[in-house]
Amino acid sequence: MKKFEDLGFSKVDLDRETRTGYPEVIYGEGKTAEQIRQIMEPLIETHGKVMVTRLSEEKAEILTEAYPDARYHAISRILLYGSPREKYGGDVMVLCAGTSDLPVAEEAAVTADWMGCKVNRLYDVGVAGIDRLLAYREEIKKASVLIVVAGMEGALPSVVGGMVQRPVIAVPTSVGYGAHLQGLTPLLAMLTSCASGMSVVNIDNGFGAAYQAALILKLATEGVHHETALS
Amino acid sequence: MKKFEDLGFSKVDLDRETRTGYPEVIYGEGKTAEQIRQIMEPLIETHGKVMVTRLSEEKAEILTEAYPDARYHAISRILLYGSPREKYGGDVMVLCAGTSDLPVAEEAAVTADWMGCKVNRLYDVGVAGIDRLLAYREEIKKASVLIVVAGMEGALPSVVGGMVQRPVIAVPTSVGYGAHLQGLTPLLAMLTSCASGMSVVNIDNGFGAAYQAALILKLATEGVHHETALS
Amino acid sequence: MKKFEDLGFSKVDLDRETRTGYPEVIYGEGKTAEQIRQIMEPLIETHGKVMVTRLSEEKAEILTEAYPDARYHAISRILLYGSPREKYGGDVMVLCAGTSDLPVAEEAAVTADWMGCKVNRLYDVGVAGIDRLLAYREEIKKASVLIVVAGMEGALPSVVGGMVQRPVIAVPTSVGYGAHLQGLTPLLAMLTSCASGMSVVNIDNGFGAAYQAALILKLATEGVHHETALS
Amino acid sequence: MKKFEDLGFSKVDLDRETRTGYPEVIYGEGKTAEQIRQIMEPLIETHGKVMVTRLSEEKAEILTEAYPDARYHAISRILLYGSPREKYGGDVMVLCAGTSDLPVAEEAAVTADWMGCKVNRLYDVGVAGIDRLLAYREEIKKASVLIVVAGMEGALPSVVGGMVQRPVIAVPTSVGYGAHLQGLTPLLAMLTSCASGMSVVNIDNGFGAAYQAALILKLATEGVHHETALS
Amino acid sequence: MKKFEDLGFSKVDLDRETRTGYPEVIYGEGKTAEQIRQIMEPLIETHGKVMVTRLSEEKAEILTEAYPDARYHAISRILLYGSPREKYGGDVMVLCAGTSDLPVAEEAAVTADWMGCKVNRLYDVGVAGIDRLLAYREEIKKASVLIVVAGMEGALPSVVGGMVQRPVIAVPTSVGYGAHLQGLTPLLAMLTSCASGMSVVNIDNGFGAAYQAALILKLATEGVHHETALS
Amino acid sequence: MKKFEDLGFSKVDLDRETRTGYPEVIYGEGKTAEQIRQIMEPLIETHGKVMVTRLSEEKAEILTEAYPDARYHAISRILLYGSPREKYGGDVMVLCAGTSDLPVAEEAAVTADWMGCKVNRLYDVGVAGIDRLLAYREEIKKASVLIVVAGMEGALPSVVGGMVQRPVIAVPTSVGYGAHLQGLTPLLAMLTSCASGMSVVNIDNGFGAAYQAALILKLATEGVHHETALS
Amino acid sequence: MKKFEDLGFSKVDLDRETRTGYPEVIYGEGKTAEQIRQIMEPLIETHGKVMVTRLSEEKAEILTEAYPDARYHAISRILLYGSPREKYGGDVMVLCAGTSDLPVAEEAAVTADWMGCKVNRLYDVGVAGIDRLLAYREEIKKASVLIVVAGMEGALPSVVGGMVQRPVIAVPTSVGYGAHLQGLTPLLAMLTSCASGMSVVNIDNGFGAAYQAALILKLATEGVHHETALS
Amino acid sequence: MKKFEDLGFSKVDLDRETRTGYPEVIYGEGKTAEQIRQIMEPLIETHGKVMVTRLSEEKAEILTEAYPDARYHAISRILLYGSPREKYGGDVMVLCAGTSDLPVAEEAAVTADWMGCKVNRLYDVGVAGIDRLLAYREEIKKASVLIVVAGMEGALPSVVGGMVQRPVIAVPTSVGYGAHLQGLTPLLAMLTSCASGMSVVNIDNGFGAAYQAALILKLATEGVHHETALS
Secondary structure, three states: OOOEEEOOOOEEEOOHHHHHOOOOOEEOOOOOHHHHHHHHHHHHHHHOOEEEEOOOHHHHHHHHHHOOOOEEEOOOOEEEEOOOOOOOOOEEEEEEOOHHHHHHHHHHHHHHHHOOOEEEEEOOOOHHHHHHHHOOHHHHHHOOEEEEEEOOOOOHHHHHHOOOOOOEEEEEOOOOOHHHHHHHHHHHHHHOOOOOOEEEOOOOOHHHHHHHHHHHHHHHHHOOOOOOOOO | OOOEEEOOOOEEEOOHHHHHOOOOOEEOOOOOHHHHHHHHHHHHHHHOOEEEEOOOHHHHHHHHHHOOOOEEEOOOOEEEEOOOOOOOOOEEEEEEOOHHHHHHHHHHHHHHHHOOOEEEEEOOOOHHHHHHHHOOHHHHHHOOEEEEEEOOOOOHHHHHHOOOOOOEEEEEOOOOOHHHHHHHHHHHHHHOOOOOOEEEOOOOOHHHHHHHHHHHHHHHHHOOOOOOOOO | OOOEEEOOOOEEEOOHHHHHOOOOOEEOOOOOHHHHHHHHHHHHHHHOOEEEEOOOHHHHHHHHHHOOOOEEEOOOOEEEEOOOOOOOOOOEEEEEOOHHHHHHHHHHHHHHHHOOOOEEEEOOOOHHHHHHHHOOHHHHHHOOEEEEEEOOOOOHHHHHHOOOOOOEEEEEOOOOOHHHHHHHHHHHHHHOOOOOOEEEOOOOOHHHHHHHHHHHHHHHHHOOOOOOOOO | OOOEEEOOOOEEEOOHHHHHOOOOOEEOOOOOHHHHHHHHHHHHHHHOOEEEEOOOHHHHHHHHHHOOOOEEEOOOOEEEEOOOOOOOOOEEEEEEOOHHHHHHHHHHHHHHHHOOOEEEEEOOOOHHHHHHHHOOHHHHHHOOEEEEEEOOOOOHHHHHHOOOOOOEEEEEOOOOOHHHHHHHHHHHHHHOOOOOOEEEOOOOOHHHHHHHHHHHHHHHHHOOOOOOOOO | OOOEEEOOOOEEEOOHHHHHOOOOOEEOOOOOHHHHHHHHHHHHHHHOOEEEEOOOHHHHHHHHHHOOOOEEEOOOOEEEEOOOOOOOOOEEEEEEOOHHHHHHHHHHHHHHHHOOOEEEEEOOOOHHHHHHHHOOHHHHHHOOEEEEEEOOOOOHHHHHHOOOOOOEEEEEOOOOOHHHHHHHHHHHHHHOOOOOOEEEOOOOOHHHHHHHHHHHHHHHHHOOOOOOOOO | OOOEEEOOOOEEEOOHHHHHOOOOOEEOOOOOHHHHHHHHHHHHHHHOOEEEEOOOHHHHHHHHHHOOOOEEEOOOOEEEEOOOOOOOOOEEEEEEOOHHHHHHHHHHHHHHHHOOOEEEEEOOOOHHHHHHHHOOHHHHHHOOEEEEEEOOOOOHHHHHHOOOOOOEEEEEOOOOOHHHHHHHHHHHHHHOOOOOOEEEOOOOOHHHHHHHHHHHHHHHHHOOOOOOOOO | OOOEEEOOOOEEEOOHHHHHOOOOOEEOOOOOHHHHHHHHHHHHHHHOOEEEEOOOHHHHHHHHHHOOOOEEEOOOOEEEEOOOOOOOOOEEEEEEOOHHHHHHHHHHHHHHHHOOOEEEEEOOOOHHHHHHHHOOHHHHHHOOEEEEEEOOOOOHHHHHHOOOOOOEEEEEOOOOOHHHHHHHHHHHHHHOOOOOOEEEOOOOOHHHHHHHHHHHHHHHHHOOOOOOOOO | OOOEEEOOOOEEEOOHHHHHOOOOOEEOOOOOHHHHHHHHHHHHHHHOOEEEEOOOHHHHHHHHHHOOOOEEEOOOOEEEEOOOOOOOOOEEEEEEOOHHHHHHHHHHHHHHHHOOOEEEEEOOOOHHHHHHHHOOHHHHHHOOEEEEEEOOOOOHHHHHHOOOOOOEEEEEOOOOOHHHHHHHHHHHHHHOOOOOOEEEOOOOOHHHHHHHHHHHHHHHHHOOOOOOOOO
């Protein structure tokens, strides 16, 4: 089987699923609908499925005409074709701090779902009304992996990180103004969090957080050899 | 009465108490012990009291020799001479997120005390162990003004701000490393806080926060004319 | 009484007035008119009033159609429904440096008014024509709390801060170009002000400054227990 | 059992193991040896173990005198007392790009080991000599979780991320000069990586990366309920 | 012969070819079509050829009407008139990391071609699928000069730099979001590359990279006096 | 006469006085005492005078031993040899905001004096005590050129600029902390000043401000041909 | 005579000419045509002249209808009404590096002319073709004051500064891309120039440079008392 | 032959000469003398030569004791062992702007020499005294490759780039203060140069510039197949 399809302007990576567990995902921004269509073709042929992120409604219309089986999610701006090969155990909880973080939170949720994860959503639980968050403390503690999306000062992941035994992936968003610096401020804040066990992805990168969450559930589902417990 | 004393290298502002309610405070960094001593002289003569901030232990030794009645606080690096003219009603609560924020928190506490405020301290209640903070929720709600000191990602003021009906003054500290950018990160984070009613002072500026807190208690103590309540 | 209304995309905080003294305020940017309408509903039902900030004229038209009793202030881009529960003693003076700072100054003034404060405006008194400011020195000294709005180099709050015995809240604006860095320069300048007793809010955040000013007047109106004066 | 020990300057979090799976770890910088000793006491009493990071050799000498059973690792500047409660299945591979990244890589390796993970080291495999990395491709693919440490331009995690099906945690280091900006450059570079499934921690934060890796192995070892595979 | 043509708003440098080997190239942005036309005139008259970069389609239409012999390349946004005076030996290989880097890569390729270089293109060989790059290792090693274009984290030039004996010129692109900072991140990353023998040009400056590549081939074609080899 | 003396490591510019009105000034930082001595030699021989800036006390001792006629100013860290060729009409007023700005203000004052200007000093007149400044308003208005030195938020030049008909040269200083960013904040603030007729030099560059002030007085002293006044 | 006209949204400074030598200039951006018209009225009435900068063509049309005697300069975007009260001796030379710097250079030239200065223009003499600049060396040396406008790397003022005995005011422009950072790069570069006697104004601030140049010529025209020359 | 020597803490790249034309160079900073000695061993054994950069005098003493044939250059802080395998035709000219740029210029010169290039030095020819540079115009035009080192505003490479037909590699230095930002300012300035055909390396990276210069001369010496000239 050939490892990539050379379209000239693009070398479609047909080997990626073998290597990394998932087929190549198409980043929709900065590509024409026609370019995306050409890249989708060999991916669908090889894997029977494809995901396109950051896709405008205009391009989505053209592509869903070409591929009537594709579904477009307007809030997360994601186009999906096909279904996950397997469904993992455990679940991903996606939390977000405010209503305006929704598009990023949904990018994470839709991605994780499509990659085979069970997803629970807990939205608008920002720290300025800490009781809303505390009301869900038990649910939060039960999640296998947590994706915490926040704009503004990005404080939510630190609070969540101190409540759970599970990995937390923090996603800063570009929601804010002035000293918020288009998301740089929550990004830097999350990186210097006082909570341990937390890692961070790029601003608005709900996709990346979900991708890593899926890899974690995949590992946990496949299982690891258990060493002898010592105590 | 003359409005300032001209020492050539310094014009000591003897009118400041009349104008702003407090005599000039001496910023100790970048001045020699001898320069500070010369500035202290007319201030003590005029007001009977003086405060020096950011004072190294070496300079403090020289100055306490010159002014045996002066007290030096090593953690906050403040030198005090004399006592507050009046004591205000209400109280200032100084919270800090971690042990390393102590010097800044103490700068705030010592300043507020010296300016005539009753001070309550609540230290090491960072958000990664939210239960420590929640354990003191009732005390926090009773404070008249709150100074919240935090380094790292600076999330504590947002959580506190969402709990109280009183003004919150946030102080970022230079405690942290890497993406913390010597305190710029919590500074920017606090400025974009999702909690309302919060304002911010410069990095490590415990003094400035306490100064404003004292002005607030002064106003509240002096009282304002009460308009007719509408509902 | 339930503490929040869960709309799925939003958990409307109905408990906030109890906790912080004021009902939740809706940040209009990044929400659709329909989302705002849905959030307004339980807030109006619970509190009989609501405020929406950063609201475009287009959305305001839709919302004033839905709520004919709501008033829209075009310069400050604020929508108001209902009136303050109580009116505080004292007053807030809103100063601004130049004509272009008007929208931010008005955001502060309209907010403070709606929260129950008496508001005095003193506009276009930037430091390059210091006599305009000095002409109002007596009025300035009489204010209970001062909100000082300035773009460009943000020097006005430092001059005002040195004239008064009352808390000064500084608001940098995004008015300027080049080295002004969209407001970062006056923000940083205000944070390093040589005047004591001053704190700072985010760029263009007239709302936040007014919110804190209102909390200060609320405290001063409710009064604090007066300790024995010492001198 | 009490949830925290109040030492005044510190509220030692004795509940953290219950909540997050691990006892509180002491950040050694900015604390005196005596402060650290006092914090260690209740932690050792409660959990029988403790870890101190960023500890200078001078303080380590004082502490190992007080606790002769404690071991100090000079390269990673970590002090350990006690052993992991359990050992997890799978393994963590720690890779680093250059010899100067060693202290950070070792901080990760020592932490992961102490938290109960099997650790494999693969050092000095930077991308400018890509064949060194490719020579270990099979070993890399077999790791359960990968921690990739790199200074300079921080390119190594992107290459590794494209080779594996497992989560990659990237750690930028402060090794470099000029345009490297004390580690900000590789930090930002890693955040914008073209490889999916990668998340990032703060500059030089080997500890944080290892902590999250341990949480992932803990989850994988405890296992998750396996949903029915669909294809 | 006069050294420059003074058009008032522009002093067209007619001496540049003599001095630097190439006639002045017109930077199209920020100039009107009419201004460009006037600058083209003396250049065509003197040199029989001209190149315009960063030219919008609208202006290109006007100019190709005025100069029907001119060719416009839409992807690279370059307008060409005339042909290279000489063709150099060796070749320039232009590599790019992703499909969205195409416009910058083409700016480099079209420029190098027009300056007299043989150009080979190798597109979409980013490091997250390292095998695509390795598949072309032999071709890469044979190139005389390499221009490596990359957005995102900018890692490709480091890998290529470690594979070849020839000069590598790295071009960061503005393709990316968030922590990518409009291309600053790959720019800084390339400057701190762990590969030797690499230099960098401005963000999106495909033209500048090609210009230097052409100067290198020109030197190599003209030849240098060979000193006696020592071993 | 030869235009420069080639010392290998330095080409001493002996023609500069002819070209720019003043002999080359030696920047003392980053040069050894011996290098400075060698550069001084041809300058003294040609011009009979020389100035060395940013000179440490250690190097100054060595150089005053070699040139006993040289005078070292410890506060401004300047070494002078010889006297100004001519003395200009008018005067330069050097103002500074605080005591800690003294070294920079003195660098300006000593330089201007040595270049032939009459210098008046007005120190410690920062805007937080605006009355100190206003007390000298008449003197300020009479100055021919004003150099205004300020650290912190750098507001002083804006106030002075609005009071006078003469050119104002603003000098930001590195005095401050936190958001002051080692002087970047007052630098940017001064550049966006609301006062017209003001220009800015580098942080702590008292020398550069004085140099330009001297050129202005030189021009004014030499006089310009007066056009017919129109109204 | 009253010192300012209070329009509510603006306090028009009618005293400025007395204080600073020139009437208030209106900054057109961020004001409506109607607001500008209202501010123009008292200024014209008092001074018989007014200047509006940064004025769009749309607003200019409205204003020239209201004031048919006003002239609008489209390139510099300046509206002028009335003429200079006096014309100064000497002259201002405005140099610019490239054609795209024209609007800023013209803002400087038109401003200086209107303020009473004789203006000479020397455009498109950037340092990459140094001979164009050298061709005008004699003219450059004869100028009384020099305004040097440059985008890109901002190198032109340093070269000019080393050629003349007169003050150089450098103006960075926002012309450039990528590492140019919207003009921050030439701004910072000019501030660290190796040429003495140079000062800098904000990005694109041709107006500010011309304003200071006019103050210098005004001083030189009015003359200063000449001290006895010493050598 | 094995491709790398695994020392555990380092994998010494023995294959690099084959791949890239030169053996691995050791970056001395952040490594102990002992680590460097261990890395030198296999490199000397395999290639008969080695270069260590950024080496302190202290470490150099230890290493020259271990390898008495090694030579240490104190100004450039480089240790050399062995000689270049071949000497290339043409020459590298190293220019620098000021005396303080010497260490970086010498790092470039010593590196280029050791790599087999003939080196010409032209130091202290900064643009503020343009005649010094112009005095050497003919020599500059004859160089095969030019390395231009400059701190401050970094203007020199732009002027040189406009004079020659050969590739220019610009090296910014960390010499400067304030707005110079430790070299970031000249770095960014050089990247936005108005001269074509110029590329840039990291701050103070004289080594990197020389490395690329050597690769260019190597290519030119080996020669490229000459295509038919067209005109």
